[in-house]
Amino acid sequence: MTGTRLQGLIAATYSPLNHAGEVCLDNVPAMMDRLLEDGVSGVYVCGSTGEGMSLTREERMQITEAWIEAADKRVPVIVQVGHNAIAEAALLAEHAQKSGADIVSATCPSYFKIGDVDTLIECMAPIAAAAPDLPFYYYHIPGLTGNQLVMADFLRNGVDRMPNLAGLKYTDTRLNEFQDCVNLQGARFDVVWGCDEMLLGALATGAEAAIGSTYNIAAPLYRRIISAFQDGSIEEARQLQSFAVRMIRVIYRRPFHSSMKVILREMGIDLGRCRLPQQPLTEVQEQSLLADLTSIGFFQWGR
Numbered sequence: 001m002t003g004t005r006l007q008g009l010i011a012a013t014y015s016p017l018n019h020a021g022e023v024c025l026d027n028v029p030a031m032m033d034r035l036l037e038d039g040v041s042g043v044y045v046c047g048s049t050g051e052g053m054s055l056t057r058e059e060r061m062q063i064t065e066a067w068i069e070a071a072d073k074r075v076p077v078i079v080q081v082g083h084n085a086i087a088e089a090a091l092l093a094e095h096a097q098k099s100g101a102d103i104v105s106a107t108c109p110s111y112f113k114i115g116d117v118d119t120l121i122e123c124m125a126p127i128a129a130a131a132p133d134l135p136f137y138y139y140h141i142p143g144l145t146g147n148q149l150v151m152a153d154f155l156r157n158g159v160d161r162m163p164n165l166a167g168l169k170y171t172d173t174r175l176n177e178f179q180d181c182v183n184l185q186g187a188r189f190d191v192v193w194g195c196d197e198m199l200l201g202a203l204a205t206g207a208e209a210a211i212g213s214t215y216n217i218a219a220p221l222y223r224r225i226i227s228a229f230q231d232g233s234i235e236e237a238r239q240l241q242s243f244a245v246r247m248i249r250v251i252y253r254r255p256f257h258s259s260m261k262v263i264l265r266e267m268g269i270d271l272g273r274c275r276l277p278q279q280p281l282t283e284v285q286e287q288s289l290l291a292d293l294t295s296i297g298f299f300q301w302g303r
Contacts, residue, residue: 005190006209008041011216012049017272023059025066031269032070038219047080049213054275068100082107090130097131105137110145121158128162135166152180175205182206197248200241203229218302250292254285
C-alpha cells in the first residue's frame with residue numbers, strides 16, 4: 001500500500017486510569033498537548049504501553065475516542081486493536097475507523113501460539129479488512145506474543161490478502177531482520193522501529209520513525225539523537241543514546257510501566273496507576289526511582 005509514511009517519534013501512550021485502576025479521561029488533552037510541545041509526531045493508543053490487553057473492549061473504545069478527539073488531526077492516531085479473539089479485534093478496528101483514527105495496528109493472538117506465516121496472515125486479514133480505508137500495521141513484539149516468524153515473509157505474502165497492509169511496528173532487537181523489511185520490494189513497506197534503547201542503531205539501518213514508551217517523558221532527548229545523526233555528529237548521537245540507555249536501565253529496576261506513570265505524575269500529568277497484574281510502586285520505590293533519575297541528571301538532559 002502506498003501513502004504517507006510515518007516520521008519521527010510516535011509516543012506509545014499510557015491509558016488514563018485513576019488510582020483505583022478505572023478509566024478516567026480527564027488528563028488526555030493535557031497529555032496530548034505536552035507530547036506536541038515535546039515534538040512528538042504521532043500517538044500509538046492501547047498498545048503494550050497503553051495496557052490494551054488489560055482493558056475491556058468498551059474501555060479501549062472510550063480511550064481511543066479520547067485520544068482521537070485530543071489529537072484533533074494535528075498528528076496521526078494509531079490504534080492498536082489486537083486481541084486473543086480475532087472477532088473482537090475486528091470490532092475494535094471497525095470502531096477505530098468510524099471514530100476517525102488514521103491507522104490501525106494489531107498484535108497477533110498470543111495465548112495459543114501461531115506456528116507459521118500463513119496462519120498469521122489468516123489471523124490478521126479479517127482485522128485489516130474491518131478497517132479497509134485505513135493503513136494496517138502489524139505489531140511485531142515477539143517478547144510478548146512468542147511469535148518469532150520471519151517478518152519479511154509476512155509482508156511479502158500478506159499483501160495479497162490485505163490490500164491495506166502498510167507495514168510493521170517492529171519491536172525486537174534484530175536489526176538485520178528490520179533492515180530486510182525496510183528494504184523489501186524496493187522499500188515498499190513502512191517499517192517503524194519499536195525499541196527505544198536502540199534508536200540510534202535503527203536510524204543507521206534505515207528507520208524513519210519510531211514508536212516507544214519513553215518518548216512520553218524524554219522526546220526532546222530522542223529528537224536530539226535524531227538531529228545529531230542527521231547532521232553527521234555521530235559521537236554526539238552516541239553520547240545522547242547512552243543517556244537514554246541509562247534512563248531506561250534505572251526505570252527497569254522497578255516495574256517499568258508503573259514507574260513511567262510515577263515519572264509522568266512528577267512531570268505534572270497524573271494518569272493514575274497501571275491495571276493488574278501490573279502492581280503500583282510502593283512509596284519507597286517511588287522515592288528511590290526519582291532519586292536515581294535525579295542522580296543521573298535525567299531531569300536536566302531528558303528534557
